Amino acid sequence: MNNVAEKVTRIDSDAYEAAVAFASEHDLKISRVVSMAVRYFAENAEVREVDVKAEKFCIGDQVIN
Numbered sequence: 001m002n003n004v005a006e007k008v009t010r011i012d013s014d015a016y017e018a019a020v021a022f023a024s025e026h027d028l029k030i031s032r033v034v035s036m037a038v039r040y041f042a043e044n045a046e047v048r049e050v051d052v053k054a055e056k057f058c059i060g061d062q063v064i065n
Contacts, residue, residue: 011019011034023033057064 016030019030019033019037022028023030026033
């Protein structure tokens, strides 16, 4: 018997529930839905870096100088 490690990742429970609902609605396997979503994201996502001027820097209700 071979011990082969499975590639496993954890996702948020609400994301999993959304994948289950989508898979059920479209008669697909959950693994297929997740794979399609990850591929789409990897091919189409843009990461942008922006500078934002802050008038005040706050932590909770406290203004930091």
